[in-house]
Amino acid sequence: xxxxxxxVKIYPGGGTAVDxxxxxxxxxxxxxxxxxxxxxxxxSLRMINRMVEPTSGRVLIDGQDxxxxxxxxxxxxxxxxxxxxxxxPHRTVLDNVATVPMLLGRTxxxxxxxxxxxxxxxxxxxxxxxxxxxxxxxxxxxRVGVARALAADPPVMLxxxxxxxxxxxxxxxxxxxxxxxxxxxxxxIAMVTHDIDEAIKLGDYVxxxxxxxxxxxxxxxxxxxxxxxxxxxxxxxxxxxxxRSLSFDAAASVPVSPPGDDLVTDEAGRPVAWRTPSGExxxxxxxxxxxxxxxxxxxxIMSPVGIAVRVGADGVCDGIVRHHDLxxxxxxxxx
Amino acid sequence: MIQYLQNNSxxxxxxxxxxxxxxxxxxxxxxVIALPVGYLGVRFPWLYHPLVNTCGVLYSIPSLALFVFxxxxxxxxxxxxxxxxxxxxxxxxxxxxxTVADGLRSVDKLVNEAATAMGYRRLRRLVDVELxxxxxxxxxxxxxxxxxxxxxVSVGALIGIGGLGQLFTRGFQLFYVEPIxxxxxxxxxxxxxADLVIVLVQRAVTPWARA
Numbered sequence: 035x036x037x038x039x040x041x042v043k044i045y046p047g048g049g050t051a052v053d054x055x056x057x058x059x060x061x062x063x064x065x066x067x068x069x070x071x072x073x074x075x076x077x078s079l080r081m082i083n084r085m086v087e088p089t090s091g092r093v094l095i096d097g098q099d100x101x102x103x104x105x106x107x108x109x110x111x112x113x114x115x116x117x118x119x120x121x122x123p124h125r126t127v128l129d130n131v132a133t134v135p136m137l138l139g140r141t142x143x144x145x146x147x148x149x150x151x152x153x154x155x156x157x158x159x160x161x162x163x164x165x166x167x168x169x170x171x172x173x174x175x176x177r178v179g180v181a182r183a184l185a186a187d188p189p190v191m192l193x194x195x196x197x198x199x200x201x202x203x204x205x206x207x208x209x210x211x212x213x214x215x216x217x218x219x220x221x222x223i224a225m226v227t228h229d230i231d232e233a234i235k236l237g238d239y240v241x242x243x244x245x246x247x248x249x250x251x252x253x254x255x256x257x258x259x260x261x262x263x264x265x266x267x268x269x270x271x272x273x274x275x276x277x278r279s280l281s282f283d284a285a286a287s288v289p290v291s292p293p294g295d296d297l298v299t300d301e302a303g304r305p306v307a308w309r310t311p312s313g314e315x316x317x318x319x320x321x322x323x324x325x326x327x328x329x330x331x332x333x334x335i336m337s338p339v340g341i342a343v344r345v346g347a348d349g350v351c352d353g354i355v356r357h358h359d360l361x362x363x364x365x366x367x368x369x
Numbered sequence: 370m371i372q373y374l375q376n377n378s379x380x381x382x383x384x385x386x387x388x389x390x391x392x393x394x395x396x397x398x399x400x401v402i403a404l405p406v407g408y409l410g411v412r413f414p415w416l417y418h419p420l421v422n423t424c425g426v427l428y429s430i431p432s433l434a435l436f437v438f439x440x441x442x443x444x445x446x447x448x449x450x451x452x453x454x455x456x457x458x459x460x461x462x463x464x465x466x467x468t469v470a471d472g473l474r475s476v477d478k479l480v481n482e483a484a485t486a487m488g489y490r491r492l493r494r495l496v497d498v499e500l501x502x503x504x505x506x507x508x509x510x511x512x513x514x515x516x517x518x519x520x521x522v523s524v525g526a527l528i529g530i531g532g533l534g535q536l537f538t539r540g541f542q543l544f545y546v547e548p549i550x551x552x553x554x555x556x557x558x559x560x561x562x563a564d565l566v567i568v569l570v571q572r573a574v575t576p577w578a579r580a
Contacts, residue, residue: 083486110488120483124501124577137488166577182487192486 035061036082036190036224041091043077043247051077052088052247059239061096061189064216064223066237068230069270074247075226079192082224083112095190110137113183113191113221118199119175121167127153127178128163134186145185152181157211173204180212184219193225197232209235230271234259234278242267256282280328285321285344288330288363290353296339303350305343320345334360373547381536385555388532391453391525392518393563398454399461400511406462407469408495417470427463432456432524453525460521461514468510472503505578508571512564519560523552533559 036059043052052074059065067075080086081093084105093100100108121130131149136142150163156177167175176196183191197205197212213236216223227233233240234255242250242258244266251263259279262268268275293299298307298314307314318336320343321329333342340357374381410420435456440447443455476499484498500507526534536552539545572579 085482085486106488106490108488109486112486114483114486116479116483116486118479120477120479122480122484122498122502123477124498124504124575126577133487168577 035059035096036065036222037092037094037097038078038081039092039094041078041081041088041093043074043081043086044089050246052081055091055243055247055249057241057249057252059222059224061222062220063238064221064225064236065239065241066225066227066233067241067243068227068233069243069250070245071228072245073243075228075243076194077247078243079194079224079226082190082192083109083114110134110186111188111190113186113188115176115179115183115191115193115196117195118172119167119179121175121178121182123167125166126163127158127165127167127170130167130178131181131185133182134188138186149181149185152184153178155215156181156184171204172200173208176200176208177211180215184221189222191221191223193223195227196225198227198229205232212236234271242270254282277328277331280331281326283327283367284323285325285327285330286323288327288355289359290344290355291359293343293351293354296341297343297351297354299351302348305345305351308337308339308341310338317343320349320351322346330355330360370547370550374551377548381551381555384533384535384552385559387450387530388519388522388534388556388559391450391457391522391530391532392515392559395454395457395461396511396515396518398458399465399514402458403462403465403469406466408473410466410470411473417474420470421467424463424467427459432460432521433527435459436525436528448529450530452528453522453530457518457521461518464514464517465507465510468513469503469507472506472510473499475506476502501575504575505571508567508575512567515563515567516560519556519563523556 038055038057041052041055042050044050055074055078067078069075077086081088082095082100084100084103087101095112121127122133125133128146128149131152132142132145135145135148140148150160153160153163158174158177158181162170162174162178167178170178176199179196183193197208200208209232225236230242237255239252240255240258241252244250250270251258251267253261256279258267258271259275259282262271262275293305296309297305298309299305305317305320307317315338319333321333322345330342334340334355334357342355342360343351344353344355346352406420410417436452437447439445439452439455440449443451445451480498480502481494484494489498522532523534523537525531526538531538533552533556536548536555540547540549540552
């Protein structure tokens with residue numbers, strides 16, 4: 035757990051970067067610090083590994099004040115990922131990843147062996163190990179950056195806009211991979227971004243900061259979408275809050291009814307097409323119990339007959355949700 | 370020409386040896402001194418401009434003037450090779466201190482920041498990260514300094530010690546063209562070989578720079 039206790043940072047020259055910030059980032063969860071530029075999110079992040087010292091207040095990791103610890107030793111125990119990865123250009127990919135294990139005094143051989151495994155884990159084939167950072171694409175560099183941060187298996191990781199320098203397609207790919215990785219590893223992560231959509235997608239918790247370094251709201255993504263604390267949070271979270279909030283409700287809770295004549299299936303019972311007055315139309319898509327309410331809503335809107343089809347793991351239709359049933363469910367959900 | 374070389378091989382070889390010594394010892398000394406001096410110009414940013422200006426002024430002192438002036442300051446004899454070594458070391462430091470500072474300043478801020486965040490302490494970061502990354506810039510400066518030194522040594526002949534330069538002075542005194550040609554060819558060859566050696570070393574130690 036990372037704790038901010040009434041933390042203030044005032045820069046010489048008068049600017050208040052962080053204003054009486056108190057919050058707790060839970061162990062094993064990913065907390066995203068988000069806000070407009072000048073909201074002190076990066077400053078706050080850097081106070082965790084003492085790259086910035088607070089003017090007053092305390093930052094604690096698992097109850098221990100970081101200011102009492104040796105800077106270099108503290109940092110070797112905290113993974114760090116930055117925008118553009120910040121890889122060492124003069125070292126191979128493998129030796130970049132091995133950086134912290136080497137600092138911790140492991141032998142080169144041990145460090146490299148462990149690093150090779152990590153490269154695979156972040157989705158880089160072994161032949162990348164001997165390349166130099168300049169020979170990699172932005173997305174690949176960012177993967178190496180993540181592997182380097184994980185190399186010494188630190189319980190805590192800090193990420194400063196780690197995915198903002200890559201194009202949207204690669205970014206969403208990295209998001210998916212990172213979420214999968216985090217599910218396995220369960221690190222305590224503090225991440226900074228200016229992109230609220232990224233925060234809502236990745237964060238178990240989101241801390242929204244406003245200009246001047248004031249915490250506007252701390253909560254789960256759904257709490258922020260459903261109950262924004264004030265107008266600033268509401269406008270920052272953006273439009274379509276209601277629709278986006280549906281992403282966090284599981285499809286499993288929506289009651290289904292048996293399929294009717296308008297659904298065409300093959301012999302095995304897999305949905306194939308819709309039967310409409312103007313002939314058969316393609317099925318478009320299906321959902322499973324693991325999908326979200328947002329997926330069902332989308333399918334029901336797109337379907338020519340206003341029906342979303344649920345399938346099991348084998349692809350066989352096991353129920354449908356009709357347009358008006360969905361509306362009834364959404365109304366019931368609100369109360 | 371061949372005849373001249375055969376008859377004077379001892380003189381020419383001695384001149385070549387002295388030339389090498391007078392040119393390269395200052396390169397080494399200058400490099401060793403320039404590293405900390407250049408680093409100070411980066412560690413304390415307010416020092417950078419005074420450093421660059423001082424280097425510029427030092428480098429603009431005419432070499433002959435320095436050769437003649439140094440014995441007065443150092444208390445050495447006018448014919449001591451030490452004068453040449455000290456003078457050329459000053460030029461080397463003037464060239465390289467700035468190069469070292471510029472090289473270190475050229476290191477991407479993000480790279481330094483990442484190194485600090487990984488848990489490098491200042492000195493180890495300098496040795497493991499900053500200097501290696503600055504090496505292409507520093508070695509480029511070293512090439513310039515080495516070639517410049519090799520050509521400057523000859524000027525020392527005017528005060529009596531100057532390696533291959535002595536072949537020039539002798540040739541002029543005797544109205545004899547062979548030693549002058551031999552001196553020029555050997556100086557150029559020496560500069561070319563020294564430059565090549567540094568380039569090869571650079572390729573070997575910075576494989577990443579060509580990536």
